[in-house]
Amino acid sequence: MDFTPPPIEDGFTAEKLFTQGFSYTYDDVIFLPHYIDFAADVVDLSTRLTRRLPLAVPFVASPMDTVSESAMASAMASLGGIAVVHSNVPAAVQAAILRKAKSRRVPILSDPAFAAPSAVVEHDDAFGASPFLLVTDTGTSAGKLLGYVAKSDWTNHTDKGLRVGDYMAPPPKPVPWNADLNKINEIFESEKSGAVALEKDGEVVDLVVREEVERVKGYPKLVAPATVGADGEFMVGAAVGTREDDKERLEHLVKAGLNVVVLDSSQGNSIYQLEMVKYVKRVYPELDVIGGNVVTMYQAENLIQAGVDGLRVGMGSGSICTTQEVCAVGRGQATAVYKVSSIAYKSGVPVIADGGISNSGHIVKALSLGASTVMMGSFLAGSLEAPGAYVYQNGQRVKKYRGMGSLEAMTKGSDARYLGDTAKLKIAQGVVGAVKDKGSVLNFIPYTLQAVRQGFQDIGANSLQSAHDLLRSRVLRLEVRSGAAQVEGGIHGLVSYEKKYF
Numbered sequence: 064m065d066f067t068p069p070p071i072e073d074g075f076t077a078e079k080l081f082t083q084g085f086s087y088t089y090d091d092v093i094f095l096p097h098y099i100d101f102a103a104d105v106v107d108l109s110t111r112l113t114r115r116l117p118l119a120v121p122f123v124a125s126p127m128d129t130v131s132e133s134a135m136a137s138a139m140a141s142l143g144g145i146a147v148v149h150s151n152v153p154a155a156v157q158a159a160i161l162r163k164a165k166s167r168r169v170p171i172l173s174d175p176a177f178a179a180p181s182a183v184v185e186h187d188d189a190f191g192a193s194p195f196l197l198v199t200d201t202g203t204s205a206g207k208l209l210g211y212v213a214k215s216d217w218t219n220h221t222d223k224g225l226r227v228g229d230y231m232a233p234p235p236k237p238v239p240w241n242a243d244l245n246k247i248n249e250i251f252e253s254e255k256s257g258a259v260a261l262e263k264d265g266e267v268v269d270l271v272v273r274e275e276v277e278r279v280k281g282y283p284k285l286v287a288p289a290t291v292g293a294d295g296e297f298m299v300g301a302a303v304g305t306r307e308d309d310k311e312r313l314e315h316l317v318k319a320g321l322n323v324v325v326l327d328s329s330q331g332n333s334i335y336q337l338e339m340v341k342y343v344k345r346v347y348p349e350l351d352v353i354g355g356n357v358v359t360m361y362q363a364e365n366l367i368q369a370g371v372d373g374l375r376v377g378m379g380s381g382s383i384c385t386t387q388e389v390c391a392v393g394r395g396q397a398t399a400v401y402k403v404s405s406i407a408y409k410s411g412v413p414v415i416a417d418g419g420i421s422n423s424g425h426i427v428k429a430l431s432l433g434a435s436t437v438m439m440g441s442f443l444a445g446s447l448e449a450p451g452a453y454v455y456q457n458g459q460r461v462k463k464y465r466g467m468g469s470l471e472a473m474t475k476g477s478d479a480r481y482l483g484d485t486a487k488l489k490i491a492q493g494v495v496g497a498v499k500d501k502g503s504v505l506n507f508i509p510y511t512l513q514a515v516r517q518g519f520q521d522i523g524a525n526s527l528q529s530a531h532d533l534l535r536s537r538v539l540r541l542e543v544r545s546g547a548a549q550v551e552g553g554i555h556g557l558v559s560y561e562k563k564y565f
Contacts (some may be wrong), residue, residue: 067495075080077401077432085479086395088380090423090549095540097523097533106516107526111289112145113373115349116323118296119143119287121430121527122274123415126150126327127303129464134172134342134448136164136506142288142295146324147300147438154312157301158319165296165320166268167261168241168289170448171275175267177203180228190214194454195270198231204266208234211258211270221279235270235517237262241295248276260351283509292322300353302327305335310342329378329386329425331355332362340369356417358399362405367410375438376403377418384418397432404433408531421513427518431530433538440464445498446507453500461497 074095081087107158107212110121124131124146136146137163148160163172176191178184179202184379190196194214199206210231217223220230236254238247240263250259261268290298301316303309314532320561324343326336345351354366355375363374379386379393386393394402404414413435416507419428420439425485429437444464445448451462522539524530533539 067161072540074154076537076541077238077534077541080474080541080543081398081401085398085543087397087543089397089419089428091400091543092397092428092541093355093544093548093552094428094431094522096175096521097538097540098488099520099523101410101520103513103516103520105525106519108430108512108515108519110527112300112415113353113413114411115351115372116145118145118290118436120438120508121426121434122508123147123300123436123438124439124443124511125417126300126325127440127444128152128256129451130440130444130449131464132165132450133160133174135443135450136299137167137172138296138448140164140290140299141170141285141455142170142286142505142508143290143396144436145290145323146300146509147323149269150302150304150309150312150327153317154315157312158315161299161316161319161321164299166240167265167298167506168243168291168295169247169261169271169276169279169513171251171269171271171279173269173275175269176207176269178212178227179206180226182227183224184212184217184227185223186212187218190217197267198227199267206267206269208237208260208262210234216469235260238264240268243374244279245277248270248280248330251276278503279505282503282505285505285509287512294320296320298322300325303331303337304328308343309339310346311345311534313343315349317347321350323353323373326354326355329376330392331357332359334367337365337369340366340371344370353415355415357403358394360402363403363406363412364559366524367407367412367466371412373406373415374403375417376400376414376434377416380419384519395427400429401432406537408433423514424518426511426515427522430515430527431519431524433521433531433534435527441498443504445501448505451474454497456497460500463501464496464498 107122109119112118122142122144124135126147128149128151131146131148139146144500148157150157173193173195175193175197177199179195180198196212198210209251210233212227212231235258238259240261247259258270259274260270294300302325303313303319305326327338330334340352340354351372353373353375354371356377357363357374358378370411376399377396380396400416407414414433415436415438416429417438420437420442426437441464445462448464452463453460524533
């Protein structure tokens with residue numbers, strides 16, 4: 064590709080635009096189109112999350128307790144991205160969430176409950192969030208599977224005083240934990256059965272039913288390779304803090320198979336994080352560590368010198384974050400991503416653009432300004448895979464979405480992220496809200512990826528690396544949009560409309 068600057072000066076280089084003393088958000092800037100000599104379908108979005116961890120898709124699920132748990136982790140890995148499991152739970156629970164996501168190779172997770180055959184189930188609480196109750200001889204996942212009870216069958220059962228062993232369905236055919244959708248579907252066809260049991264190391268992992276396989280098969284075909292480690296398991300990240308007890312938490316996670324650790328702090332340039340980075344690199348040299356959050360070149364340089372393998376960029380740009388308003392500290396996300404990326408790439412440290420992502424255009428801007436991946440919270444919240452139950456609010460089906468700096472989340476332990484765990488008074492840096500039902504990430508992420516590819520095509524970049532090369536060679540040009548230009552660039556002038564992108 065020819066990186067010769069255009070003979071006609073038009074627009075501004077990023078270097079010039081971001082040295083004017085203004086803090087720009089994604090909506091403030093717009094890229095000028097370049098030359099197209101390739102199809103959108105050939106755009107290569109493969110990237111690196113850290114120095115040593117490649118991804119086929121530049122998408123990362125944020126470590127928030129209303130975004131990333133087992134279901135999100137397995138779904139994101141199957142799509143070619145990755146999720147970072149939040150730390151707003153005890154260490155043992157976080158490790159269990161991690162193991163659950165890594166114990167299968169299908170993006171289907173029912174979070175099953177277990178019972179012994181002598182158990183009497185009088186309330187649906189016994190099922191938890193699962194549609195099934197797996198019956199084993201010990202009443203735990205380590206026991207021999209004897210059968211199962213579907214919640215729908217139990218609801219229709221008139222005599223709730225019977226033991227589950229008296230009315231359970233026979234055990235389904237066991238299959239290895241790493242069986243893929245095609246293998247499971249073959250068993251359904253050959254056995255004429257409606258369910259299979261995933262097993263790993265002699266334990267029952269989950270139950271997969273035909274209806275769930277059919278649901279996933281109805282989504283766009285997964286064309287990117289899954290994010291899988293050398294052991295054949297999905298790769299999953301997890302967040303930890305920077306306190307002394309987080310070292311014990313990290314040990315639990317490493318034993319559970321952790322692939323990458325994120326040091327979770329709203330302001331990463333602290334003695335606490337610098338020391339934690341050095342500790343992780345010394346004790347777990349094979350584990351890549353992501354530092355942050357940072358928004359300045361100075362912050363980034365300190366963490367790079369400490370040994371981080373990736374940098375998380377963003378401070379106060381999330382839809383539920385109020386750090387900039389409460390603390391008067393932060394930076395517009397477009398400026399932050401460009402500035403940090405411009406120094407991080409010199410050391411080979413990938414940048415994660417964390418926050419401020421509301422649409423595919425924001426993703427194009429984040430990646431083209433130097434980020435290697437984008438971390439998303441609200442964009443994924445409200446999906447089928449996000450934790451929590453759907454409720455109806457003003458006629459809309461929604462799920463709760465809260466900032467980790469909200470008082471509600473802080474009561475669960477996230478105050479350490481804001482260095483407020485030892486403070487006598489808790490000051491919120493986030494809010495609690497709701498986002499509408501978006502369906503499955505397995506459905507809308509492939510469409511989002513295609514929109515990003517089309518954006519890259521318009522700026523003349525046939526890969527993520529190509530976009531970075533165009534940026535740094537001063538070929539890629541930008542301008543600042545006025546308020547009127549932003550209105551003009553969106554939907555306007557209509558009495559009503561239906562907003563659908565796929």
